[in-house]
Amino acid sequence: MGEPASSDFPAVRLHVVTGKGGTGKSTVAAALALALAWEGRRVLLCEVEGRQGIARMFDVDPLPYEERRIATGLPRGRGRGGAVHALHVDPESALLEYLAMYYRLGRAGRLLDRFGVVDFATTLAPGVRDVLLTGKVFEAAKEGGRRGGGESYDAVVLDAPPTGRIVPFLGVSDELAGLARVGPIKHQSDLMMTLFRSERTAVHLTTVLEEMPVQETADGIAELRAAGLPVGGVVVDLVRPRDLPEEHLVAARTGALDRDAVTADLVAAGLAEEADAGLADVLLAEGRDHAGRRALEDAQRALVADLGRPSYELPRLAGGVDLGALYELAALLRAQGMA
Structure with a gap:
């Protein structure tokens, strides 16, 4: 593969991966995590949509609400690799942890969960739900250590909700404006927005060379910029081989x-x-x-080039996506300079 290009995002600590459904954003997030862990770095790969997609891709048991090592940054025997840990974040567990951390409820918090109060709270106030989901990711990604200890990571990759929901999901302060004007939740949401809007964060968008996903990517970039959220790169996934001149x-x-x-x-x-x-x-x-x-794909590729962001291409793999395929995709992302 040759020497990798220098990273296009050397200062980024939190990589958020979004995209229209069906474009392979979860695969891209997993490959990016492996790419970032290539040179001895520790990376946390997080998912927040409850699908256990990480466990399936890495062929491990369903993930609990705790960080688990699932892979190294390199296939065995190929140099100095780091480690990829994974975390499946669910709002109920995050709320119980939050209550224990900030309000010292402990056993009382678990009692609330038995009575369904946790589910009621996160359903009644979706903004609170997103703060809880992103809050766990924020704790892992922030510099200067984590409240209550825990592992330290060089980078965090978030397999985020689809493009149409990414701005409300990351715009936690705006979502909470009518619910919490003071207090710990408001304070934490403000801290999170400081990270999400900084150069330490990049929101990457995944697309395929079709009209609707490319248009949604363009719209997503415009919405992210309007919200003051940093746009990263565009990953063109599932690219077909070009066998004919x-x-x-x-x-x-x-x-x-x-x-x-x-x-x-x-x-x-x-x-x-x-x-x-x-x-x-x-x-x-x-x-x-x-x-x-091919002509339609070339037209869409030209539109991607006009978006003004670094772009990367990943091939459609005939054998599907397993751990070996993820390493292959990770190598391609590194060679193109994404990690």
């Missing part, structure tokens, strides 16, 4: 490929009889569809 794509798209020559090649390869042109017609139709798809 441009002139062949143009010929396929315009119907200029030589049908007789294609038939002759099929016969020479033992794939068709001399008189059988049916297979050639099928291949030419598929080639035309493929070339048309």
Whole structure:
């Protein structure tokens, strides 16, 4: 792969990964965590949507509400790697921890949970729910240590909600404005916004080369900037291999490929009889569809380039995503300078 490019985000401590559903944002978050841990760094990968996606990708048991080491930053035997820890954050556990930390309720907090008060509170006030979810991430990402001790990390990667919800999710002070004007929750939300709006945070957006996801990415960037939240890079995921040169794509798209020559090649390869042109017609139709798809992707790639942010491309992997694939994607992110 050669020497990696220097990181585009050397000062960033909290990497927030969002994207339209179906664009692979969880895969990108996991690969980014591995990439950041490549040179001996300790990285925490967090999820907040309750799907246990991290456990499935890394083939480990479902994650509890505690930090667990799930991988090293390098495949075994390949130099000096750091470690990736993971944390599954759920609002109920976060609220109980918050009550114990700031109000010293301890056993009383667990009693409240038995009566359903915790679920009632987080349902009644979604802004409080987001503060609780992001608060745990904030504690891990802030500089100067963590309240109550705990592991220290060089970087934190958050597998965040989709693009359409990312601004309210990170804009915890605005969401709480009508609920808590004073007190510990308000104080913590203000501290969190200081981090979220600083150069130590970057919100990365994941897309694919299709019109709707690219447009949602552009809208998300505009909304993040309007909210004063720092925009990171754009990861173009699930990129198809480019097996044909441009002139062949143009010929396929315009119907200029030589049908007789294609038939002759099929016969020479033992794939068709001399008189059988049916297979050639099928291949030419598929080639035309493929070339048309390529033209649409190239148009969307140009729009991504016009967004004014660093962009990175990850391939569609025929074998799906497992730990080996995540290491492969992590290496590509490093080579392109994202980590």
